[in-house]
Amino acid sequence: MSQDSTNAIDVRQAVKRYGDFTALKTISLSIHDNEFFTLLGPSGCGKTTLLRMIGGFEDVTEGEIFLYGQEIESLPPNKRPVNTVFQNYALFPHMNVLDNVSFGLEMLGKSKPEARQRAGEILELVQLSDFAARKPAQLSGGQQQRVALARALAPQPKVLLLDEPLSALDLKLRKAMQLELKHLQRETGITFIFVTHDQDEALTMSDRIAVMSAGELQQLGDARDIYEKPANRFVADFIGETNLIDVTIKSQDGQRALCEFPNGLTLTCDARAGLEDGQTGHMSIRPERMKLHAAQVNPENFTGRVVENVYAGTHVQSILHLKDDMKLTVRTQNSDLGNSMVFEPGTEVFVDVERGAARLMAH
Amino acid sequence: MAGGTAQDNGTQGDTYKEVRDWLLAPAWVTLIVLVLLPVLLMLVYSFLTKEFRGGVIWEFSFAAYEQFFCDRGLFGDEPCAIEWTYINIFWRSIWQAGLATILSLLIGFPTAYFIATRPAHVRPLWVFLITIPYWVNLLIRTVSMRFMLREEGPINNALMWSGLIDNPLQMINTNFAVQIGLFYSYLPFMVLPIYAAVERYNFTLSEAASDLYASKWTTLRRIVLPAVRPGVIAGCILVFVPSLGAFLAPDLLGGAKNFMIGSLIEEQFKGNAGNWPFGAAASMILLTLVLVILTLYARQQARPDKGAR
Amino acid sequence: MATRKFDVRSYPGFLAITVLCLTILYVPLMVVAVYSFNASASIVVWEGFSLRWYGDVFVGPESTKFKVAARNSFVIAIIAASVSTTIATLAATAMIRGGTFRYRTLSFGLISLPLMVPEIVTAVATLIFFNSIGFERGILTILLAHIAFCIPFAYLPIAARMQGIEDTYEQAARDLHATKRQAFTKILLPLMMPGIISGFLLAFIISLDDFIITNFVKGAGVETLPTAIFGAVKQGIKPNIMAISTMLLAFSIVMVTISYFVSKSGENNKP
Numbered sequence: 001m002s003q004d005s006t007n008a009i010d011v012r013q014a015v016k017r018y019g020d021f022t023a024l025k026t027i028s029l030s031i032h033d034n035e036f037f038t039l040l041g042p043s044g045c046g047k048t049t050l051l052r053m054i055g056g057f058e059d060v061t062e063g064e065i066f067l068y069g070q071e072i073e074s075l076p077p078n079k080r081p082v083n084t085v086f087q088n089y090a091l092f093p094h095m096n097v098l099d100n101v102s103f104g105l106e107m108l109g110k111s112k113p114e115a116r117q118r119a120g121e122i123l124e125l126v127q128l129s130d131f132a133a134r135k136p137a138q139l140s141g142g143q144q145q146r147v148a149l150a151r152a153l154a155p156q157p158k159v160l161l162l163d164e165p166l167s168a169l170d171l172k173l174r175k176a177m178q179l180e181l182k183h184l185q186r187e188t189g190i191t192f193i194f195v196t197h198d199q200d201e202a203l204t205m206s207d208r209i210a211v212m213s214a215g216e217l218q219q220l221g222d223a224r225d226i227y228e229k230p231a232n233r234f235v236a237d238f239i240g241e242t243n244l245i246d247v248t249i250k251s252q253d254g255q256r257a258l259c260e261f262p263n264g265l266t267l268t269c270d271a272r273a274g275l276e277d278g279q280t281g282h283m284s285i286r287p288e289r290m291k292l293h294a295a296q297v298n299p300e301n302f303t304g305r306v307v308e309n310v311y312a313g314t315h316v317q318s319i320l321h322l323k324d325d326m327k328l329t330v331r332t333q334n335s336d337l338g339n340s341m342v343f344e345p346g347t348e349v350f351v352d353v354e355r356g357a358a359r360l361m362a363h
Numbered sequence: 364m365a366g367g368t369a370q371d372n373g374t375q376g377d378t379y380k381e382v383r384d385w386l387l388a389p390a391w392v393t394l395i396v397l398v399l400l401p402v403l404l405m406l407v408y409s410f411l412t413k414e415f416r417g418g419v420i421w422e423f424s425f426a427a428y429e430q431f432f433c434d435r436g437l438f439g440d441e442p443c444a445i446e447w448t449y450i451n452i453f454w455r456s457i458w459q460a461g462l463a464t465i466l467s468l469l470i471g472f473p474t475a476y477f478i479a480t481r482p483a484h485v486r487p488l489w490v491f492l493i494t495i496p497y498w499v500n501l502l503i504r505t506v507s508m509r510f511m512l513r514e515e516g517p518i519n520n521a522l523m524w525s526g527l528i529d530n531p532l533q534m535i536n537t538n539f540a541v542q543i544g545l546f547y548s549y550l551p552f553m554v555l556p557i558y559a560a561v562e563r564y565n566f567t568l569s570e571a572a573s574d575l576y577a578s579k580w581t582t583l584r585r586i587v588l589p590a591v592r593p594g595v596i597a598g599c600i601l602v603f604v605p606s607l608g609a610f611l612a613p614d615l616l617g618g619a620k621n622f623m624i625g626s627l628i629e630e631q632f633k634g635n636a637g638n639w640p641f642g643a644a645a646s647m648i649l650l651t652l653v654l655v656i657l658t659l660y661a662r663q664q665a666r667p668d669k670g671a672r
Numbered sequence: 673m674a675t676r677k678f679d680v681r682s683y684p685g686f687l688a689i690t691v692l693c694l695t696i697l698y699v700p701l702m703v704v705a706v707y708s709f710n711a712s713a714s715i716v717v718w719e720g721f722s723l724r725w726y727g728d729v730f731v732g733p734e735s736t737k738f739k740v741a742a743r744n745s746f747v748i749a750i751i752a753a754s755v756s757t758t759i760a761t762l763a764a765t766a767m768i769r770g771g772t773f774r775y776r777t778l779s780f781g782l783i784s785l786p787l788m789v790p791e792i793v794t795a796v797a798t799l800i801f802f803n804s805i806g807f808e809r810g811i812l813t814i815l816l817a818h819i820a821f822c823i824p825f826a827y828l829p830i831a832a833r834m835q836g837i838e839d840t841y842e843q844a845a846r847d848l849h850a851t852k853r854q855a856f857t858k859i860l861l862p863l864m865m866p867g868i869i870s871g872f873l874l875a876f877i878i879s880l881d882d883f884i885i886t887n888f889v890k891g892a893g894v895e896t897l898p899t900a901i902f903g904a905v906k907q908g909i910k911p912n913i914m915a916i917s918t919m920l921l922a923f924s925i926v927m928v929t930i931s932y933f934v935s936k937s938g939e940n941n942k943p
């Protein structure tokens with residue numbers, strides 16, 4: 001079977017089973033050259049399994065994996081031009097930083113001085129030259145993280161695999177490392193495959209994201225696609241916060257459909273999602289894409305009563321009860337507070353849904 | 364030491380599964396040839412006929428077990444009555460080992476508890492102090508104890524000097540000396556598992572009990588003890604089982620009156636007076652006893668309600 | 673740590689019992705050590721400090737016997753500990769890094785067999801085995817018996833250590849282009865070293881201390897230190913025995929101290 005050799009990784013119909021348990025259900029995806037690609041999903045969704053299959057640490061039960069057109073399934077991990085940054089870094093505790101970083105080069109047959117010189121250069125790239133003689137235990141979490149990165153980059157892999165490498169860092173450091181990783185990827189031109197369960201991380205860093213759940217690929221696209229046009233209920237719910245409402249299709253026209261809530265209210269939503277009239281689907285409305293008004297501004301506005309306001313720094317989250325106590329969450333940016341768009345609990349208000357914000361999904 | 368139990372460590376990865384059999388082969392061969400096979404051979408020997416100058420004649424016979432359990436009178440022609448001599452020796456061994464275990468528990472539990480409640484950085488030092496004697500030659504420890512308990516030994520001297528007694532106490536060659544010796548031999552085995560259990564124990568439970576108006580001793584009895592029970596049972600097994608087959612303490616501290624299983628077995632293989640099939644049979648009975656205890660222990664451990672963590 | 677007024681953890685009397693426990697453990701050993709420096713030929717009266725009995729051990733009438741016994745003991749202990757540690761290291765690698773396999777429980781049972789069978793039973797069985805195959809008793813029979821008996825003692829600390837080393841280290845090594853053999857020698861073995869040293873020392877002490885098995889399989893005329901001491905003690909405790917005991921005691925304490933610091937230094941290499 002001929003493969004597109006310009007793709008960094010081609011996963012073709014890959015399946016992974018452990019006995020009776022299926023960890024990955026027939027996944028196919030292509031990762032482009034020089035791309036920052038993220039596998040995103042909750043724990044147990046199969047993202048790490050897929051990464052480990054690419055790294056060579058898990059056998060592929062069915063299907064094939066290609067690296068720049070070359071089939072790699074038969075190669076052991078040490079023969080694959082792919083390196084990994086492990087979740088807990090797995091820095092060799094008995095070796096100092098320089099020896100850790102030069103290890104891969106030595107294993108590739110480079111002479112010790114040559115390997116060390118190259119390792120020194122990489123350490124400079126991650127600004128750790130001063131720490132070359134230290135043992136991993138003498139470094140902070142962030143420094144260990146950089147050593148792990150330097151060690152994986154030193155053998156100049158064609159693809160770098162990163163298995164939740166930032167999960168052990170505190171929030172501030174994690175934010176800083178996210179940007180650094182992104183820069184490093186641009187600078188080195190190496191394809192990065194990044195695994196995370198943190199959607200913020202995925203949205204900030206990635207060129208493209210594959211959202212996975214229960215061993216299946218749910219959606220593949222860039223950050224905006226995934227956030228604004230979720231393919232299904234799972235993606236809408238997993239990425240960001242949203243109001244998920246079960247709806248029935250009343251009528252459809254072109255790209256729009258009239259949807260009815262369980263309490264009888266109706267709203268026009270985007271996308272037909274291939275549903276017939278009378279069928280049920282799911283609707284997602286992001287809380288920040290609705291506004292509250294004291295008076296009606298649009299014929300489609302519906303009314304509700306403010307039950308609770310939660311102040312959350314950048315915004316205020318308002319919980320509303322619509323007809324029949326149906327709950328709805330609306331988010332108002334703090335800059336808008338001056339416009340008196342936050343109402344005291346108990347106030348009856350009109351909810352205005354932004355055009356195109358109500359998204360209909362079949363599953 | 365022997366007669367212990369060990370905890371299996373779970374597996375951690377399968378990096379070397381392809382060469383697994385080769386890595387295990389040396390251990391398998393060594394242990395099968397030098398331990399398992401000999402034990403099976405011993406079983407065979409217990410059904411053979413004794414040779415009068417040590418060793419065996421390869422002829423099937425129940426004589427060894429009959430000698431153990433059956434009293435057929437002076438000339439061996441009476442019907443089988445229960446022979447109490449050897450059963451009594453076994454019974455005394457169980458009794459002595461049991462008392463030594465209770466003694467170890469009474470002293471070992473508070474010690475283990477005390478150590479486990481020290482600040483974390485000094486705990487290893489305390490554990491170290493308790494383990495040092497275990498590393499010292501058992502024979503030397505037993506000899507030291509014999510030296511202490513002698514009629515003219517330091518204990519009697521001190522007691523007489525202080526005027527508490529007028530004549531030396533008879534301590535050596537008594538049951539008491541054997542119990543003290545066994546206790547002294549295996550005490551660390553009692554302390555260590557209890558220590559491990561108490562260290563894992565979540566002391567918030569004690570605080571909760573105290574908060575709910577339990578007194579300290581009620582808390583110990585109702586909350587702490589059930590939680591650390593697996594450690595206590597492990598400690599008791601680790602002291603009881605080796606005590607049962609001990610040789611040095613009864614031999615050096617108990618004298619001829621306080622004969623235990625170990626001495627009975629040893630006697631059968633010394634010089635020309637021995638009886639190998641009988642020694643093998645006694646060993647088999649001891650082994651069976653120990654395996655029964657260990658099986659019961661394993662069953663108990665496998666039960667789901669092993670106590671709170 | 674400041675003690676609180678109402679500490680739910682502490683119980684009155686437990687400290688006293690701990691002190692009693694340590695007293696019982698240490699006083700007999702200390703008394704013997706002190707008496708080994710007694711100038712008197714009697715073990716009853718104290719006649720002042722002297723190294724007389726230490727001299728007696730090395731040049732006295734029984735010195736040859738003890739020297740030969742000591743040499744036998746150390747040679748056997750070094751070889752038995754080395755061989756059993758090697759076997760145990762390989763076995764631990766298979767057990768901890770071999771995934772799950774059908775005869776794993778069986779293998780563990782076999783490895784811990786010498787711990788479950790009472791030592792005197794092992795002694796009898798080994799004697800019967802050597803006798804039945806016509807293997808003449810001597811140093812070699814002691815050595816073989818010790819190798820088998822020491823395997824679980826070497827195995828347990830090694831396996832425990834290995835269990836604490838995550839397999840991501842080998843995976844990282846493999847990922848960095850090391851072969852399985854390189855991952856073992858360059859990564860796993862150095863990380864296991866504290867466990868291997870502890871295992872070796874434990875096996876060494878167990879072999880050096882063993883009396884019962886040795887006594888059964890040694891054959892006539894061959895003595896190790898414990899059997900020689902036992903034989904001498906049967907005639908009564910003499911001061912030279914106390915001197916030998918004190919030297920062995922000091923040796924054991926040095927060994928256990930080394931082991932303690934090795935395992936402590938190993939902590940630094942933990943992730």
